[in-house]
Amino acid sequence: MTTTMTTTDPGLAMPAGPDTTTATGPRLGMPPTQRTPLRRPADDVTDADADTTSSPSSPPCGSSPHDARAHGFLPERPPVRSMIGTWTRLDALARAAALAPGREAAIAIVERAHHAEELSALRQRVSRLSPRNAEAAAMRVAVIAVSCGWNGLDPQAPAARRIADEAFLDLWAAVAHRIDHDQFVALPTLALRNWAPERKPRKHIPIDQLARTEPLVPIVRWAPEGQPLSRLDRLMLAATRLEAHGIWLFRLAETLAGRAPDDSSTPTALRRLVRVQHALRAQLRSEAAELAAAPTTPQQRAVLAALAEQGALEPPVLQAADAVLGVGGRRPGDGRRQHLRRHLPAPHRAWLSAMDRHCAPVRTLAHRGGPDAATYREAQESLIALRRTYSSLVHAAAHPAPATSVPAAA
Numbered sequence: 001m002t003t004t005m006t007t008t009d010p011g012l013a014m015p016a017g018p019d020t021t022t023a024t025g026p027r028l029g030m031p032p033t034q035r036t037p038l039r040r041p042a043d044d045v046t047d048a049d050a051d052t053t054s055s056p057s058s059p060p061c062g063s064s065p066h067d068a069r070a071h072g073f074l075p076e077r078p079p080v081r082s083m084i085g086t087w088t089r090l091d092a093l094a095r096a097a098a099l100a101p102g103r104e105a106a107i108a109i110v111e112r113a114h115h116a117e118e119l120s121a122l123r124q125r126v127s128r129l130s131p132r133n134a135e136a137a138a139m140r141v142a143v144i145a146v147s148c149g150w151n152g153l154d155p156q157a158p159a160a161r162r163i164a165d166e167a168f169l170d171l172w173a174a175v176a177h178r179i180d181h182d183q184f185v186a187l188p189t190l191a192l193r194n195w196a197p198e199r200k201p202r203k204h205i206p207i208d209q210l211a212r213t214e215p216l217v218p219i220v221r222w223a224p225e226g227q228p229l230s231r232l233d234r235l236m237l238a239a240t241r242l243e244a245h246g247i248w249l250f251r252l253a254e255t256l257a258g259r260a261p262d263d264s265s266t267p268t269a270l271r272r273l274v275r276v277q278h279a280l281r282a283q284l285r286s287e288a289a290e291l292a293a294a295p296t297t298p299q300q301r302a303v304l305a306a307l308a309e310q311g312a313l314e315p316p317v318l319q320a321a322d323a324v325l326g327v328g329g330r331r332p333g334d335g336r337r338q339h340l341r342r343h344l345p346a347p348h349r350a351w352l353s354a355m356d357r358h359c360a361p362v363r364t365l366a367h368r369g370g371p372d373a374a375t376y377r378e379a380q381e382s383l384i385a386l387r388r389t390y391s392s393l394v395h396a397a398a399h400p401a402p403a404t405s406v407p408a409a410a
Contacts (some may be wrong), residue, residue, distance in 0.1 A: 062338065068250040068351050071207045073316040073344070074192055074243055080136035081196045081219055086125055090117045094140035094220045097147035102299050106147040110165045119167035126174040134178045138195035141175050142169065143220050146303045151185045152310050179345070186312030186343030193237040194219050211244035222228065222300050231296040231397040232304060238287045238393060239315050245283050247318035248276045253324045257358035261365045261372065270362075270375045277321065277382040285387045288356040292396045304398045313394060314340045316348065321383050323355035325376075326363055 070076075083091050093113055100106035113119050129137060145151045148168075152162040155172040178183050198215040206212075216237055223230040231235075255269045307313050319340060341349050365376035 001058060001210075007181055043394070057063055068320070068348075069254055071271055072243055072247045072320075072347050073188065074211060074240075074247075075132075075205050076207060077132065078196060078207065079139065079193045079219060080133055081202070081291060082106070083133065083136060083140075086121055087129075087133070089113070090122055090137060090140045091220075093118075094143040097144045098220055098222050099224055100147055100299065102301070104149070106144070106149075106299075107165070110144060110148060110168050112364055114167040115166050119165075123167070123171045123174050124375045126171070126178050129178060131179075134175065135189075135193055136274055138175050138181070138184050139178050139189050139196065140220060141172050142189045143194075145172065145185045146190070146345055147299075148307060149302070149306060151312065154182075181345050183247050183342045184345075186310070187239055187307065187314065188316055188343055188348075190307075191236040192243060192316075194239050208244045208247040211240055216240065222250070222303075223295070224399065227295070229294060231291055231294045232300040233293040234287065234294050235304070235393060235397040238284060238291065241287070242280060243317050245278070246320070249273065249280070249317055253355055253359070256324055256362050257355060258361070260361055264363040266362060266365075267372045267375050270372075270379045273321075273324070273379050274375070274382045277379070277386050279315070281389045282384075282387045283384075284393055288393055288396065291393060296397070296400065300337045301398055301400070304394070308394065308398070311339050312342070313341050315390060316344060318383070318387060318390065319344070319352060320355065321386070324359045324362070325380050325383055326366070327380055327384055 018022075023317045026122045026204075082088075089314070095110050100109060108117075126134070126137070142151075145153075148164065150164045150168075153164055153169075155169040155176065160169055176184060196219050197210060197215050201210060202213060218229070218233050218236065221229070222232040223254065252269050252273045256266065256273075259266045259269070268392075319337075322337070341352055344352070362376070365373045366380070
């Protein structure tokens with residue numbers, strides 16, 4: 001039986017768009033949000049995702065302007081559920097690696113694919129991938145890399161050739177070049193590109209609403225088909241839900257961009273930000289019990305530990321809140337912040353850097369007194385509490401299950 005994740009938390013519904021009570025402020029050079037109808041998830045295999053539909057001269061996947069108000073850091077359309085043509089082999093490799101009982105078994109799967117020349121065949125076709133399919137390939141490459149324990153490697157570094165399979169490193173590097181993103185083996189790719197609606201929606205709906213309201217299933221499962229979702233599956237889906245519910249946070253961030261601390265609209269936006277962060281915390285807590293009861297394996301816990309060691313488990317929506325608010329004296333230094341952001345595509349990193357600059361006036365409230373400063377500090381404290389709740393979810397996923405674990409696949 002397939003377990004799905006849905007939420008109907010009424011606290012996450014905002015009464016009005018966060019921009020409606022404020023004067024129009026700086027939009028960081030972005031045009032007004034354009035809502036375009038989404039294509040159905042069922043169209044994934046029949047649309048322009050075939051590797052023959054994009055020429056080698058197509059622009060990198062991250063090169064288009066990014067408007068975080070439209071869908072936050074979620075993909076613009078539902079991720080590709082099944083790749084086609086030659087790329088079905090990457091689908092199969094990722095699923096086999098995710099179910100491998102240990103790193104050695106996962107590495108053996110990659111080596112067999114190398115000897116069968118499957119990896120070189122894929123490498124030769126990377127430049128022909130459409131942007132959306134290139135992002136789908138990146139998710140599958142990321143699953144293989146973490147399964148093999150290679151997520152800390154630079155695929156183009158000479159030292160990596162002595163540790164990992166060369167043909168796989170070539171494929172990894174080619175995919176990274178195609179999407180213009182070198183550090184994609186992290187939670188944003190593994191979670192936000194690895195879900196699909198369980199059923200086709202009856203109408204075209206925005207991506208954030210789709211990810212909030214529809215039952216979701218992982219595209220590449222860390223648990224065998226027919227078995228309950230694992231803790232790692234549930235953590236990744238929880239991160240996706242967090243991002244979808246956090247769309248209001250992105251819109252409030254842009255409301256606060258460029259605001260003076262004594263602007264009459266600033267405290268209103270900060271109070272709404274507190275409400276959103278409390279709702280996000282409630283969303284995570286509602287999923288904690290199911291995650292704690294889910295099965296796990298030592299391999300899955302090793303994957304999670306490796307990602308944590310690389311600083312690759314930070315949800316993008318929390319990075320967005322941090323760019324607006326900071327966390328006072330407990331805020332990590334700029335080097336640490338950039339370390340966490342390196343796992344995001346270039347347009348997302350640019351958006352966060354713009355928020356660092358444009359929200360600096362609001363952050364001066366941290367050194368003031370009065371009710372507006374108290375509201376700002378309340379927003380900071382709610383962000384700290386939200387981070388702690390997410391950390392507790394990661395902690396639960398990283399520990400052995402009290403009951404029988406998922407049987408390891410051969």
